[in-house]
Amino acid sequence: MKLKNGQTVPWYKVSWVWYIIFMKCAVITACIVTAVLIVKNPISMVNDDYYSEGRTINLELKRVAEAEARNLSFYLDVNGTDLTLRFRSGEPDDQSSLLVSFYHPTTHNYDFSLRMPRSGDDSYRQQLPRELDGHWRVDIEPFDKAWRVSQNIHLPAPQTITLVPENYGI
16 A cells, blocks of 8 residues: 555555454454354244234133133232132132143243142142242133133232233223
């Protein structure tokens, strides 16, 4: 490269050349880091079949409406890893066990379901796999999936949690 005074300077002594090289290397590094993060942490919340999911949502709303029609609500107590569930109002036709599912709002690896048998004092008891904290969505349903009570809760809770069917105004 020639300067204004006629002197020749090698390219590697010109500062703007190194600036351009640095910026290109920074962009390539950022792309590689982004690609590695995407491959190691795939997004699990995106569903490709929106039509089927929409139909499923309509079925879920019917189940919530059925729980409202039966006037079902529950008391939920969580003490450490002990989970106790009692009917607040309404009673199912059969006295069989219930399926209780816990859903984490962001990480599906934390989700789990419990089969809760009915005990002698008309409550349902089960052990949690671990102590829970943070926000959770709890779904309660019988095994025939005739109705469903679902609510968002925050654990640990200092008192008994009341679960009622939420239809979100539909």
